[in-house]
Amino acid sequence: MAICDSNAILSSSEKSGGLSKGKRCPHFGDFVDFSELHDLGFSRPLFTWHRGFLFEKLDRDLGNEAWISNFPNCMVSHLPKIKSDHHLLLLVLNLNIALLRERPFRFLAGWVEHSDFDYFLKKNWKYSGNISNSLGKLAHHLNEWNKIFYGNITTRKRDLIKRIANIQKRSDFSSSYRFNQVDLSLH
Known part of the structure; x- marks a missing residue:
């Protein structure tokens, strides 16, 4: 299995825009054929790289x-x-895995920097004779406190990534549309 930036296309359908017609890179294509490698499939945009009016699937x-x-x-x-002209690739090995348990508790180091953390800890730490139960109750209180003061950072991050993706789609479509209009007017 390989996930790579090949800097080469395997068919003309993996390129849009630019001055020259998209052609399969013979050396890379021969390597893929000789090694009997297959594309694993993907979701989201076809093109993984773009600059100006040129769009290509270079990452595979x-x-x-x-x-x-x-x-x-x-x-x-x-x-x-995010900070590249390439889309990152995320490989998920098994889409059928479902976690039935709650997520494990994670202590966030940034909490101790909050001005109310010391007060919160004094108020909510109660040793009941069983360290596991005491820590479990504190973890529950910490999760609730985190929601109040910080909100759900993971959800906010996921929403921001979706917004960035939508902006990129509009920008990519707009660039592609402008190129095609210019291209048509030249003929």
Whole structure:
């Protein structure tokens, strides 16, 4: 299995825009064919790289028959671009796994910096003779306190990433549309 920035396309459908017509890179294409590698599939935009009016699928996920047999439900997502002209690739090995337990408690080091943390700790730490039960109650109070003072950071982060992705889609579509209009007017 390989996830890579190949800097090469395997078919003309993996390119849009630019001055030259998209052609398969013969060396990379021959390597993929000789190694009997297959695209694992993906979700979200077709093109993983773009600059100006040029869009290409340069980042890819490839696996052989053994990989596909062992991970038949794997899926690759093209994540939003943050500080690069490439989309990040996220590999999920098994889409059928469901966690039935609650998420484990995580103590966030930033909590101790909050001006009310010392007061909160004095008010909510009560040793009941059983350290596990006492820590469990404190963890519950900490989670509630975190929601009040910080909100759900994970949800806010996920929402911001969705907003960035939507802005990029509009920007990519707008760039592609402007290029196609210019391209049509040249003919």
